[in-house]
Amino acid sequence: MLNRERTPLTGRRVQLMATCLCDAFYDDVAAATVEVLEHAGVEVAFPEGQTCCGQPAFNGGDWPASRRVVRHTVRTFAGEDPVVVPSGSCAAMLFHGAVLEFEKEPDAPAVEALGRRTWELADYLVNGLGVRTWPGRYPARVAFHRSCHSRGTDSVAAALTLLRSIAGLEVVEFGEAEQCCGFGGTFAVTFPHLSGAMGQLKLDHVRAAQPDVYVSGDMSCMMHLGGLAAREGRPIRTLHLAQVLRDALRGGEAKS
Amino acid sequence: MTDDRESILSRVRGALAPLHERAPLPTYDSEIAVLRGLLAGRDLAELLAERMRRVNGLALTSPAAVVAHLRAGGHRHGYCDPALWPDLAPHFADGFTVETSFDRTRVDDYAFGITRAAGAIAESGTIILHDRTTASRLAALAPWVHIAVVSRADIFGDVTQAVAALGDDRNVVWCTGPSKTADVEGILIEGVHGPGEQLALIVP
Amino acid sequence: MSAQAIDRFAATLPAETRASVYQSTKTTHEKRTRLLFDQFPDPDRLRTLAGEIKQHAIENLDTYLPQAEARLRANGAQVHWAGTAEAACAHVLRIMRERGATKMVKAKTMVSEEIELADYLGRHGMEALETDLGEFIIQIDHDHPSHIVRPIIHKNRREIATSFEREGLGAYNDDPATITRRARHHLRHKYLAADVGLTGANFLSAESGRIALVTNEGNSRFSVAATRCHIVLVGIEKIVPRDRDLGILLNLLGRSATAQDLTVYTEFISGPRDPAQPDGPEEMHVIFVDNGRTEVLAGECREILRCIRCGACLNVCPIYRQASGHAYRSVYPGPVGAVLSPLLLKENFPQKADLPKASSLCGACHEVCPVNIPIPDLLLRLRARAKEENVPSPGTPPMAPWALLASQPTAWRAALVAGRALNVLPTRLIPVPALQAWTASRELPAWRGGEFRRWLKARRRPAPPAAR
Incomplete structure (x- = not known):
């Protein structure tokens, strides 16, 4: 899994992936994530175009549908800043699942690059920032x-x-x-x-x-x-x- | 009757041809599978006895103890490898019937079988039988009690060593405790097809 | 009904069966974990190594199969190759007929179940008797095994005692020790009267042509002590390169299957009996069985061919624990079966394309696998294949419309707001099967679509927070 191949963190700026569940049901979780990250001295950007990590279709076997969403996600979370997500599941989708379904796709490198800079929240705080x-x-x-x-x-x-x-x-x-x-x-x-x-x-x-x-x-x-x-x-x-x-x-x- | 050798091998080759590279054979030290902490500084015969107890086997160090065990269990009729019998006979007093050939038509007559082991593995509490040293496969298997005579010098420390010493015998059997099953409701019952008691007689 | 077949099966499983399957799998799993972690500083290193050895072996079958064949022949064994189940069965029948044999004693082998050998031989006038206690009970009950290692995990002692009484094996007695004793007495005379002993092979060393065979009961030992002809059925994926690799794999097999350092009997057989040995086979036949394996090798799930049939993935699987083995309609149940069974069907894959869906993808199977097979990844690949082949999947929501929405931010944000309808409409009136299935047993939390984005905007409007 690509979470074992991360490049060390340099800055303290991240992109928040709020997750579709927090977008739809659990707004307080996303808000808490922002406050926690800010307390840790991290500047949080929220790409407005974000939707979902693509996992529902990936798990359901509809990989073309999932890849469509993953491509959107890759475009949305552009740049070099790490992506922090308050979900182990969505994080794993990006550093493992997406990589699997893009194996034979020409844009696999971009997907892998996103996977390498995606962190689950607790992992980011403790192993990324050293809290x-x-x-x-x-x-x-x-x-x-x-x-x-x-x-x-x-x-x-x-x-x-x-x-x-x-x-x-x-x-x-x-x-x-x-x-x-x-x-x-x-x-x-x-x-x-x-x-x-x-x-x-x-x-x-x-x-x-x-x-x-x-x-x-x-x-x-x-x-x-x-x-x-x-x-x-x-x-x-x-x-x-x-x-x-x-x-x-x-x-x-x-x-x- | 056609044999599918060529068609199978051709499908295998076809399946493997597209692989850019094949998984390499890993290099490794077999030590990785050895329970070194268990073996460190131990006398192998003592460790064998300890590890056999753990799997409900029993290691004894004198023929007299074997005879006493058989007597206590009421096992009076058995088989002994003819090569072992001259040394063991003096320990079997009255009341025992010991045959030096195994008659398969009377399989139920034999309550015990004494055969030579080719070695043992201390780490796992295992007795090693070879076709060349086992006088009769059936005599080492069918009776309720099997007594394997093991020379102290033939005890290996660990499974890895025993694998390395498999040699060219056509039939090597490692016995780690008595025959058992847990098929019925997961309850452990010993003596399904093979011995219900697995003993080792460790000799110098 | 939107639920899938395995779910419907699980829902009708008797509570008593479920409880006993659950308890025994849980106990075995916990013992296995304790043993491995007590004994080895890093069991995962062992699992990874074993996986690498097996992966190398299957990716070099073109070298190792002929090598094993040559060694076996040099050792005095005869080697036969069977492309299909029918061919494998036909080889066995021919060998028996050539010897004038009519009676076979069978040790437990998964590949013989896979090719339905006992039925085949029965139809051709041969007697093929199962000797593993569990398999023997399956045979007299005309039942099917429900676990790779514990074939009658779904039966209780009372059912077994009733079967024994019916078969004339003594008056009703449900004491497990008595049941076992009766089987011992009954079966040993069958071994001695049999012409042929059939076993499988857990491993086959290409280096020495040695098969390694493990049992706890000793039935395979009896089969090759009492009979004059030994037939070995071996799936072509059972090959390992060298004898020393057996050391690693045997150390993992017993611990993973039954939490034993070693299974009670480990037999290494490389040919007919020694000339000085009075008991045992003067003839040994080894049948290499393909039956779909080369197709698996050619596909993207070839890692499943590493499997050593230990059953650890069944024991840890929350689905297997609740559904038991018959739910999988296959010789190989549980997570490994959910991958292997549909694959072995080749072009009939759609018949069992539902099996890979029967997983929450929790990954416990990968975590315990002694050869480190990434089972969840393989389940996912098969789900993708099922979708590509347009196999119907009851209850699965269509994903294309969702993907369209999730790749258009404006539409997505509108949908977040529109979803608030869920808070006022009675959900039972909304004709979305997935929603119905969810709310059948669970409350849906309040829809708060867009609230977080609004909060974030409001918070940032006055002055964006500076990094500390």
Whole structure:
């Protein structure tokens, strides 16, 4: 994966890829990401033309459709500045998935170049900028969701480094944490029984750990799990890592 | 009856022809697969005994202990490799029937079989059988108890060494504990087709 | 109904079966992980190395197959080549007829399942008896294996006890030890009466012509101790270059399959029995089986030919755990099966093009694979192939309109605002199958399309924040 072949960072200017989910549903996550990056001394640009990373069509097997979106994304995030995205899944699409579907395309080098400068948020903060501790305070028991697209990356360790450094915050472990929650993009709607069963299992494990809040670096998993929990009338409180980091700066849990 | 040799090889060549380059054979040190921490500073016979226990095998160091084990288990009728029998016979007192040929028509008569091992692997608790040193494949397999006589000098430290010493025997069998299955509900049961008890008699 | 076949199958799986499949796969997976990480400082290095060895082997089959053949012949074995399942079965039948043989004892081999050998021999008047306990139970029940390593993972002891009683193997008794003892007694006399022993091969060393064969029960040992003729079915992808490579692969196979340092019996067989040995085969036949493998080699998923059939990807797979093996309608279930089964169908690929969809692409299979096969990438390639071949995919939303929208920023921003309709319309009235499938079991969060962009603009209007 190209996240292992990055050129070292020089400046402190990034392009934010907000993700389509934050664009449509989770505006506060994108806002928190901006505030967190700015707190870390990073100048954040937001290319207005951005839409989606192209993953839905890629996973669905419609690679021509996906490539169309990826080409748009490559054009939108032009230049040399790194791209930071508050999603391990969208990041992996750009540094791995897109590369796969462009193998035989003439513009593969441009896609690879984008992949090399794309960072998931926690990975960028910890391994890109060298942030090891996060200031502020967040008195809560936090269960951290390891999203599957972070496998084989440094994102989970990075997120845990940040969370564990926050005053008052306790990270609680839960069973089978490495297992998938069952979201899986179109899988969630084409395999609804399996998706739901996997989600229930995840919810059982998380609830058993009795966290105050369930935190992830990917809102897609949280949309699925939070949606399942809400439907059965036992909602769980889900937040993105960026929201926790931002709220810690404000001294504790925010309204959300 | 046509043989598909040429058509298969031609499809293989056709499949590989478009590859710009082929994956190279990696160079590596077999040490990567050795449990060095386990082996460091250990007497191999002791380690073999320890690792055999871990897989429910049993290593003994005297014929008397073997006889006592068989007596305790009620295993009174068995087979012994004729080349081993002169040395072992004095330890088998009254009450044992030991044959030096294996009659396959009476397979159920033999409760134990004693044969020579070609070696052992301490790391994994494994007994090594070769066709040339095993007097009868069936006698080493069919009885409930198999006792393999291993010379101390033939114990390898690790799997890698044992692979390097496979030699030219046509049938090498590594036995790591008794025959077992977990097919029924994942519950471990020993003695499915082969021995329910795997012993080693370690001799000087 | 928009759900796919595997999902429908999983939904109807008895709760008891699901629970037992889940528990045993989870236990095996956890034991495997503990063992590997306790014993090796960096198990991933071993997996990567093993993958490189196998990748090299399959990309040099043109060298290694003839080399293995020559070695086997020099060792006194006969070598046959079978392009198809039918050809492989026909070789076996011919060998049996030439010897006047009628009875075969079979060890567990996946390739024999793949070519449906036992049925073929039965139709031609031969008896082919499965001797692996699980496979024996599958055979008397006319059932199908549901796991590569644990064929009857879907059955409980009561079902097995009932089958044994029906087959005259003693009065009903569901104690696993008693079941095993009865099978031991019954099968050993079958070995001794058989003419031919058939096994597979886990590996074949091109250097020595040695096959390496692993079992826990010892049934393959019995087959080659009791009979006079040994037939080996080996898929052409089982080749490894040298004996020393077997050391790496065997160290990974037992640990990955069943969390054992080594499987109980590892047999290295390079020819008929030694002249001084009274027991065992005087004839050894090795059949190289293609049956679709050369087509896989020619394609973009050739890494799947590295597979050593350990079942680790099944054990860790959240889909397999919930759906069990029969959901995959194939000899090879689970993640590896979702790649291999449709590929082995060659031009009939569309019949099983749904299997690669049955994955959340979580990547756990890649993470545990002892030969480091990037299974999720291969699943994705097959999804792309299914789409190219226009194989229908129930419930999958059409992506072209979405792609059009997502490559036109103005339209995209308009859609973000228009999406607010979702907040006021009752979702059950919106005829979008994906939306219906989502909301059948989950709430949809409030649509807040465009809010972030508005926030950002408002925040930046007075004075853009300077970098600190």
